[in-house]
Amino acid sequence: MNLDRETLLLLGGVIVLLACSSAITGMLIRRHRPALPATLLNVRSRVNAWWVMVAVFTFSLMLGKNGIFALYLLLSFLALREFLTLSPMPRADHRTLFWVFFAILPLHYLFAWVPWYGMFTIFIPVYAFVFIPIRSALAGDVERFLARTSRIQWGVLTCVYFLSHLPMLLYLPIPGYEGENAKLLLFVLLVTQLSDVFQFLFGKTMGKRKIAPTVSPGKTWEGLIGGGLCAAALGTALWWATPFSPPVAAAMSAFLVAAGFLGGLVMSAVKRSIGAKDWGHGIPGHGGVLDRLDSLLFAAPVFFHLTGFWFNSNMAAAYQAPQWLRGWFPGWI
Numbered sequence: 464m465n466l467d468r469e470t471l472l473l474l475g476g477v478i479v480l481l482a483c484s485s486a487i488t489g490m491l492i493r494r495h496r497p498a499l500p501a502t503l504l505n506v507r508s509r510v511n512a513w514w515v516m517v518a519v520f521t522f523s524l525m526l527g528k529n530g531i532f533a534l535y536l537l538l539s540f541l542a543l544r545e546f547l548t549l550s551p552m553p554r555a556d557h558r559t560l561f562w563v564f565f566a567i568l569p570l571h572y573l574f575a576w577v578p579w580y581g582m583f584t585i586f587i588p589v590y591a592f593v594f595i596p597i598r599s600a601l602a603g604d605v606e607r608f609l610a611r612t613s614r615i616q617w618g619v620l621t622c623v624y625f626l627s628h629l630p631m632l633l634y635l636p637i638p639g640y641e642g643e644n645a646k647l648l649l650f651v652l653l654v655t656q657l658s659d660v661f662q663f664l665f666g667k668t669m670g671k672r673k674i675a676p677t678v679s680p681g682k683t684w685e686g687l688i689g690g691g692l693c694a695a696a697l698g699t700a701l702w703w704a705t706p707f708s709p710p711v712a713a714a715m716s717a718f719l720v721a722a723g724f725l726g727g728l729v730m731s732a733v734k735r736s737i738g739a740k741d742w743g744h745g746i747p748g749h750g751g752v753l754d755r756l757d758s759l760l761f762a763a764p765v766f767f768h769l770t771g772f773w774f775n776s777n778m779a780a781a782y783q784a785p786q787w788l789r790g791w792f793p794g795w796i
Contacts, residue, residue, distance in 0.1 A: 466524065469704050473649045477517055484510045508747040516746075516755070520652075524645060528576075528633055531648070535630045536572045540564065541752040543622040545742040547615065555604030556611055562598060563615060567591045568623050575627050578634050580782040587624040592616055621730070621760045622753070628763040635767065636776045640706040647770070650705050654698040654716050655723040655762045662690030662724070679731040691720040706774070718769060719762050726761030
């Protein structure tokens, strides 16, 4: 995948923003030595982690579609692992989990990578969702069966199916935008992730009225409105890197902010319901992989289908079963 001038500008802007954040954080740390506030240490950890995350994403982008799909397959695996192992799973579900991690997840990403859009859309919500309870029932353990099965299905739906819509943006047919879809992926990531950052900053500095204190105590109306407006303004300013006009880019950015916020809120509710503060500790300052991805889980499919609807994209017609597969099953596919 060629990194054109606009893609390089977007990446360069992110690097400049991180460099400024590192410089400001370093100045504040020197000013407060030797007694460093916990908040400042957390900010330094967050900035350092962002450097690593941006480097990994840039490297995958340089590898093209294969690199991006490999990255999101790995992220789905790690996120699903955090989701399903945060609290103990009974032994009866271990074989079901084996099928989930080593058959359902890679098969779904194979259908996405090929791409075979029809199977991509139905494999998890139909075939996998039918298979999971059947496999668990065969184990013979009926204690909390509905809750256990629903938990596995919800994890697969969010961490695999929803998240996989991000790399699928690379295949979205948009007239006059062919070969430039990597910028659309960057647009989603920048608006959604910076919305989280802006909401965090506004919430810490101005937040007073909590939205859902028992679900996510750190989320405030001031943070949502201030951070959301900043993220929407950023998305509007980046219209030149998208196939949208400025007003449409503003509307799409607002959808990303809303979906990202609500996705994070829902995942916080799930997390609190099992008595956890963070999904994991794999990313310093951020918690686990799922803590960093939670706002993307709802934003990715919503943005994907809204964009397809806006441009009247027919993914099913554009990406049917691959020819080599039809050769194996003539008359069936």
